[in-house]
Amino acid sequence: MTTCKQCGRPLTVYDIGFFKKMVCRGTADCACIACTAAHFQISEAEAWAIIRRYQRLGCTLFPPEGAAKTNEGE
Numbered sequence: 001m002t003t004c005k006q007c008g009r010p011l012t013v014y015d016i017g018f019f020k021k022m023v024c025r026g027t028a029d030c031a032c033i034a035c036t037a038a039h040f041q042i043s044e045a046e047a048w049a050i051i052r053r054y055q056r057l058g059c060t061l062f063p064p065e066g067a068a069k070t071n072e073g074e
């Protein structure tokens with residue numbers, strides 16, 4: 001299972017998608033939303049807002065909006 005390179009938390013598709021969107025698309029070394037948000041000095045809520053926006057735009061890094069919401073956040 002892929003885990004956060006900073007805190008070791010198991011990563012969801014949203015963690016990975018957000019990291020790739022914000023940091024680097026080609027990396028296999030991903031961080032969770034909390035750590036990525038902290039890196040950019042934004043809140044997790046802001047991070048989720050960004051994710052939702054890309055999701056609505058049809059970004060392929062995230063599952064389509066309205067898809068089964070497994071593993072989503074807390």
Ligand SMILES: [Zn+2]
Pocket residue numbers: 004005006007008009031032033034035036
């Ligand atoms: Zn983390």
